[in-house]
Amino acid sequence: MRNYLAVAGFILLAVVLAASAGCRRAGASHDDHLEHHVPPHKPPDLRAAIDQIDERTHALEHAQSQPAAEVAPQLRELLDIVRWLPELAGDSDLAEADWNQVEQASRQMLAPVRRAWLAAGRGQQWNFASLHDTIERGLPPLRRIAATLPERSTADNLHHHHAHQHD
Amino acid sequence: MIELVFLSGFVRLVQALALAAPTILVSLFITGVIRRLFGPEVTRRVFGGAGWRSLVQSWAIGMLLPGCSLGVIPISRELRRAGLTGGAVLAFALSQPLFDPLSVLYGLTLSKPLVVFAFAGCSLVLVMAVGSIWDWLYPDSAAPEVAPPPVQAGWPRLVSILLVVLREAAGPSAAYIAIGLLGTATLGALLPHGALQRAMNGGDPWAPWTMTWVAIPAYATPTLAMSQLGSMFQHANSAGAALQLLTLGAGLNLGLVAWIFAAFGWRKGVAWFGLLVVAGLGMAYALDRPLHPTDVDPADHTHAFDIYCSPFHAGEPHLGLLAQQRIREILTPLNVVPLVVLGGLVLGGAVLRWTDPRERCEAWLESRERSRTASRYDFPLPAPVVGLVVLGGIVSLSVVGCYAYYPAKGEVFDEIRAVRADAIVAANQGDSRLTDHYIAVWDKWTRRLEVGVFLREWRLTPYQHMKARILREKLELLRHEVEDGDREAAKTMVRQVLVAQDRLRLAFE
DSSP states (O other), X not given: OHHHHHHHHHHHHHHHHXXXXXXXXXXXXXXXXXXEEOOTTOOSSHHHHHHHHHXXXXXXXXXXXXXXXXXXXXXXXHHHHHHHHHHHHHTTTOOHHHHHHHHHHXXXXXXXXXHHHHHHHTTOOOOHHHHHHHHHHHHHHHHHHHHTSOOOOGGGOOOSEEEEOOO | OXXXXXXXHHHHHHHHHHXXXXXXXXXXXXXXXXXXIIHHHHHHHHTTSSSHHHHHXXXXXXXXXXXXXXXXXXXXXXXXXXXXXXXXXXXXXXXXXXXXXXXXXHGGGSSOTHHXXXXXXXXXXXXXXXXXXXXXXXXXXXXXXXXXXXXXXXXXXXXXXXXXXXXXXTSHHHHHHHHHHHHHHHHHHHSOTTTTTTTTBTTOTTHHHHHHHHHTTOOOOHHHHHHXXXXXHXXXXXXXXXXXXXXXXXXXXXXXXXXXXXXXXXHHHHHHHHHHHHHHHHHHHHHHTTTSOSSSOOOSOOSTTGGGSOSSOTXXXXXXHHHXXXXXXXXXXXXXXXXXXXXXXXXXXXXXXXXXXXXXXXXXXXXXOSOOOOOSSOOOOOHHHHHHHHHHXXXXXXXXXXXXXXXXXXXXXXXXXXXXXXXXHHHHXXXXXXXXXXXXXXXXXXXXXXXXXHHHHSOOOHHHHHHHHHHHHHHHHHHHHHHHTOHHHHHHHHHHHHHHHHHHHHHHO
């Protein structure tokens, strides 16, 4: 009998805990929007991504004299853009062979950018030369591939911040 | 308000029952096989006897057999009757519902399939740690019962298995299964619509804790849990919460916990539960950061746990009609067949228990002559051999079943064509509920496409995986635009989704 009372007590406790956990969360988030956050620095397509990688790499050349901690956020954004290359290329009509090249280039560029970002995040000296060389080697084939793609229709570009209200 | 609470609970109850019926049926059959064909001695040998070996063997057998946390109840009761140690029974009870071949294959569609193997390893460590400590604390936890006498080979043996199935279907196992189902229904009745959408965000230190208390009363089949894991990793939600979802959401429910307390006593039950929660939470917090996906853009919510909350918004009109509609959507012909069979077994079992409470049918079968001469082509096989063949057959069937569940790409694209039309019509009409439903089905077909291709061609290119991932992300965004009520944005998103779908088809041609 005591076992069954324990079972009943446990069930009640578990349901109350579960409900209170859920309701606490529901109360906390009732008034605001649910967001599918697309970072503002995410380029709309492959072409824009390649341009941004180029521009940001040149900007980093001038930022070498700045304290490492200040450069870390710029390196993080560059890392994100390089990481997004396969996804942006996948969201186009590129054939598999071309996409594979983009994916491979992204992987090759990721390593030095990640090393630089980690070093800068720790406040250490980061290696611009290695980063610059890898990106300079990786960008020309990417440009050739991107040139085969048609211009993206602006009508199909959604705003970058999807937010929606839930009851 | 009362109508909302009652109908929410009822819809979630029907949903959970429809999900559980096939695995409960398989588990009842396995229970009959263990009782009548294996017997206690062979069962103990198959499950490794005692000590750490029994924990590992119970975990391994649990992983191979298809099942769920409700279906595991009758099997666990049978293992206890056979005299397995408490730790081994609990190891089996916790691990059998976690994975099956279907769900492991589903895991291939995650952004990092390695996570599935990491989670399987974590579950082994958890089961071993909790089981070993528990067996050390309570070395006398085995409680073997007197084995039933063997039954003559042939039809009497088959009938004796059916009688076990019938009695379990309407016996204590049914009561514990009902408690498990009521737990998930109560959760659906008490949690407002979408209450858990932000509770599991990556970086939220409360996420594993909250998941622990939601996952225990919640019921999830291994495939449902795996799809929820997929959604969590797609949204970069808390990895620790994902681990708790798998170990406690798929592995436990209130019915199973109720049986453990009733079978082992409240002290041992509390000790086991405390060990499980502490070890599980410790592991979840330890792995939360290392397993957090760094290559995914985080969303601040997930829809993966909407299934545990009320299906209706507060203040929604015509709740009765909406509930009917929901139940019609749940009770597809494929779901109704196992439900009807299960209902028949429960009814038959109730009649049997009422008309023959002293098990005279079983006694009559057991009293039949067992040493009759076999004919030339009809020689009796030892019961354990038949039992092992049956269990091996169930495992093989579940592997073969994967090919049916994950069909060839041609069939998948036919299915997608049908659901695409429904989803686009619903999105263009701004019907958020229907869009939500059809997009979930569409999303599932993209995952089944990936696994189906992998099963048949033994390879899935990163290009194909990327095309499927992009389509899923666009489907998710379309769902949000329709929820927002932004018609123009929804139309733009519909165009993007259709383009992504065409690209997916081309990638798989």
